[in-house]
Every structure is written in C-alpha cells, then in structure tokens.
Amino acid sequence: MQVKDFDRLPTIHYTQMPEPMADSPSYREETAFRRELPRLLAEGNEGKWALIKGDEIIGVYDDFEDGYRVGLQRYLTQLFILQPVREWQPVLRMRY
Amino acid sequence: MPHFTFSLSSDGMVVDAMFGLDGTKTTALVQAGQAVPRPVQARALLDNGCDRTAIAPHIAQKLGLQMLVPAVSQTASGKVPVKVYRASLSIFGPGGSAGPALVFSDLLVSELTTPLPNLDALIGMDVLRECLLILNGPGQQFILGF
Numbered sequence: 001m002q003v004k005d006f007d008r009l010p011t012i013h014y015t016q017m018p019e020p021m022a023d024s025p026s027y028r029e030e031t032a033f034r035r036e037l038p039r040l041l042a043e044g045n046e047g048k049w050a051l052i053k054g055d056e057i058i059g060v061y062d063d064f065e066d067g068y069r070v071g072l073q074r075y076l077t078q079l080f081i082l083q084p085v086r087e088w089q090p091v092l093r094m095r096y
Numbered sequence: 097m098p099h100f101t102f103s104l105s106s107d108g109m110v111v112d113a114m115f116g117l118d119g120t121k122t123t124a125l126v127q128a129g130q131a132v133p134r135p136v137q138a139r140a141l142l143d144n145g146c147d148r149t150a151i152a153p154h155i156a157q158k159l160g161l162q163m164l165v166p167a168v169s170q171t172a173s174g175k176v177p178v179k180v181y182r183a184s185l186s187i188f189g190p191g192g193s194a195g196p197a198l199v200f201s202d203l204l205v206s207e208l209t210t211p212l213p214n215l216d217a218l219i220g221m222d223v224l225r226e227c228l229l230i231l232n233g234p235g236q237q238f239i240l241g242f
Contacts, residue, residue: 003204005204005222010170012168012175016175017168017175018168018175018176018177020166020177021177024163024166024177025163026163026166029166030166030177065120068120068164068182069120072120072121072124073124076124076125076128076130077130077160078162079162079163080162081163081164081165081166082164082165083165083166084165089168090167090168091167091168091169091170091175092147092148092167092168092169092170092178092180092206093147093148093169093170
C-alpha cells in the first residue's frame with residue numbers, strides 16, 4: 001500500500017473511530033489528533049495531513065511527503081505520527 | 097517479463113522476503129551520520145485474501161520502525177486500531193538474495209494483529225496487483241512475474 005492508496009480505502013466517520021489503546025506508544029499523539037480533528041476540519045484542512053508530536057499538532061501539510069520530511073528533520077529517531085485530516089477516515093481490511 | 101518459479105509449501109505460496117527502512121528515512125539517517133538498520137529477512141505468504149501487506153511485530157522492532165499512521169482495521173473481530181509503518185520490501189527468487197529481486201522501496205505496511213505460525217509477513221493485494229501470479233496446483237508450483 002502506498003500513500004495514494006488511502007484514497008481507495010473504505011471509510012468510517014471519524015466519530016466512529018475506536019479509542020486509542022492506552023498502551024500504544026503513540027497514545028498521546030493519537031489522543032491529540034482526536035481532540036483537534038474537529039477544529040482542523042472546521043478550519044478547512046480536509047484532505048491535508050497533520051504532523052503530531054506529543055500533545056501538539058506540529059503542522060498541517062498538503063502532501064504526506066512534506067509532513068514526513070518535516071517529521072524526519074525534527075524527530076529523526078523519535079516517535080511522531082502523520083494522520084489524514086478527513087471527516088471520513090480510511091479503514092484497512094485485514095483477514096487476521 | 098522476469099519471473100520466479102517457486103515450489104508450493106505446506107503453508108501455501110511462501111517466499112523469502114526482506115523488509116528494510118524506506119528510502120526517505122534511510123537517506124535522512126545517512127545524512128545525519130546515523131546507523132541504518134540492516135534489513136530483516138522474513139518468511140512471507142502471498143495472500144490474495146489480504147488487501148494490504150502486513151508484518152509481524154518482531155520485524156518492526158528489529159528495524160526500529162516507528163508507527164507512522166495509526167489506522168483503523170476491520171477484522172473478523174471488529175474494528176481495531178492498527179499500526180502502519182513505512183518500509184521497503186524485496187522478494188527474492190528461489191536462489192536467494194544473489195539473483196534479481198522484486199523491490200518496493202516505499203510501502204505502507206500494517207502490523208499483524210494476530211501471530212501467524214511459521215510466517216513473518218503476508219504479502220497482500222497491494223503488492224500482488226503489480227505482479228503476474230500463476231498457481232500450478234497439480235504441479236505444486238507457482239510463478240511470480242514482475
């Protein structure tokens with residue numbers, strides 16, 4: 001799967017996403033994204049990518065690659081996440 | 097078209113694969129003077145019932161992959177959070193890594209939510225859509241062209 005494939009995935013409304021798992025290494029980042037997503041959507045960022053580190057939205061980027069490059073520049077060996085700013089979030093289908 | 101001919105195993109269409117860091121991160125590590133982890137070998141099942149390529153947690157740990165895109169996965173037991181990493185994938189022929197390989201330098205792979213006996217990875221339709229795959233059941237072989 002490549003980033004462009006996100007556009008072909010089935011989706012669910014963001015309010016239906018399962019809660020982040022408390023033992024997830026990126027629990028803080030995922031929680032921050034869930035908290036900030038309504039605001040990001042209201043500000044017209046639909047379709048962009050959010051770079052998140054800790055409890056903070058570091059930036060919003062038109063392109064995944066731009067966000068990834070910034071993330072690597074700032075946090076090369078640390079955890080950061082990128083999330084699609086979308087009202088309808090992609091869902092991966094797995095057999096297992 | 098280059099192709100590999102493999103023998104069917106008792107687990108199905110199993111190939112030798114290697115997972116590594118994606119090209120962008122490898123370049124960033126080299127430029128920063130940091131060590132690049134060696135790719136990790138994996139026993140991988142070609143699975144046309146799986147939409148996406150998935151790796152066992154130990155591969156992500158060995159490579160030091162960082163979860164990049166937390167995602168939601170629809171499994172038989174419902175919707176669950178799943179980790180998605182960016183990685184590279186090489187599939188080798190029966191002769192091993194000495195010969196040609198099918199290489200994807202930039203692939204988003206999910207983490208297996210359930211351990212699979214004898215297997216380290218599932219090669220899903222995201223990769224197989226780029227290939228020619230012929231199963232010769234009576235001949236106990238399969239051909240992967242690319």
